Amino acid sequence: MKQIQAVHSEDFKSYDTEKIRERFLLDDLKATDKANFVYSHYDRMVTGLITPVNSVVDLGNYDILRADYFLERRELGVINVGGAGTIVADGTSYDLNKKDCLYLGKGVKDVKFSSKDASNPAVFYALSAPAHTSHPTAFASHADVFSADLGALETANQRTISRYIHKDGIQSCQLVMGLTSLANGSIWNTIPPHTHDRRMEVYFYFDVEADQRVIHFMGEPQQTRHIVMANHEAVLSPTWSIHSGAGTKNYSFIWGMAGENLDYADMDTFPVAELR
Ligand SMILES: O=C(O)C(=O)C[C@H](O)C(=O)CO
Numbered sequence: 001m002k003q004i005q006a007v008h009s010e011d012f013k014s015y016d017t018e019k020i021r022e023r024f025l026l027d028d029l030k031a032t033d034k035a036n037f038v039y040s041h042y043d044r045m046v047t048g049l050i051t052p053v054n055s056v057v058d059l060g061n062y063d064i065l066r067a068d069y070f071l072e073r074r075e076l077g078v079i080n081v082g083g084a085g086t087i088v089a090d091g092t093s094y095d096l097n098k099k100d101c102l103y104l105g106k107g108v109k110d111v112k113f114s115s116k117d118a119s120n121p122a123v124f125y126a127l128s129a130p131a132h133t134s135h136p137t138a139f140a141s142h143a144d145v146f147s148a149d150l151g152a153l154e155t156a157n158q159r160t161i162s163r164y165i166h167k168d169g170i171q172s173c174q175l176v177m178g179l180t181s182l183a184n185g186s187i188w189n190t191i192p193p194h195t196h197d198r199r200m201e202v203y204f205y206f207d208v209e210a211d212q213r214v215i216h217f218m219g220e221p222q223q224t225r226h227i228v229m230a231n232h233e234a235v236l237s238p239t240w241s242i243h244s245g246a247g248t249k250n251y252s253f254i255w256g257m258a259g260e261n262l263d264y265a266d267m268d269t270f271p272v273a274e275l276r
């Protein structure tokens with residue numbers, strides 16, 4: 001499992017394109033019939049993709065965790081961004097259509113992923129954070145979770161935010177997770193932008209067409225930089241960084257956090273006119 005260390009905001013000011021990509025971009029996550037994870041030192045968040053096509057894929061165990069099994073001291077949130085798929089957790093089977101979510105708590109030993117149809121395979125995006133106690137396994141379909149419509153077409157940021165794992169939703173130790181879909185003609189996410197010193201965040205962009213890109217903005221609000229993102233790529237956001245993006249067309253993304261609290265609304269927002 002690849003490992004990424006944390007970056008200080010003062011150092012970040014001197015980073016060029018290559019260094020920003022090396023330290024924050026999680027690309028090449030997608031590997032046929034494999035689970036592929038990256039371990040970050042931001043709240044020890046593990047981010048990955050599990051892409052079963054022709055065979056069943058095991059969650060696996062990794063030396064970096066020094067655990068008897070992956071979820072011995074961790075929890076896992078999974079959202080399917082591909083075709084229909086199945087997750088079997090300690091013998092219980094869960095079917096996940098596109099944008100459905102499954103939470104697995106500390107102590108779940110055996111986790112297997114498969115696709116229903118190899119010609120339209122499931123793509124399971126997964127986040128895992130350290131967990132101090134065990135919360136029950138919970139499934140949430142996209143249609144059933146709390147969602148909020150934000151923004152407007154006039155400002156090209158009309159979008160729907162769906163929350164799955166959070167203080168008033170699926171219960172967890174640290175994980176907060178959901179997804180945002182931009183309306184046709186809208187391109188801006190998370191405007192006005194914010195930081196939350198209490199939680200790190202990871203954005204995973206999906207439904208980005210092959211010839212389109214999302215320009216993701218990061219850095220302190222008065223020291224912004226950008227990173228160009230393609231489909232199925234994720235980007236780490238340290239606590240000091242804004243995380244906002246503009247696509248060359250509409251798209252969706254999964255946001256996920258870990259840290260001090262589970263309160264989605266705990267954020268410090270910056271007016272657009274103050275950004276630099
Ligand atoms: O479009 C948005 O606004 C978002 O999706 C914001 C994220 O949910 C987020 O950054 C939560 O901290």
Ligand SMILES: [Zn+2]
Nearest residue numbers: 194196201243
């Ligand atoms: Zn945020």
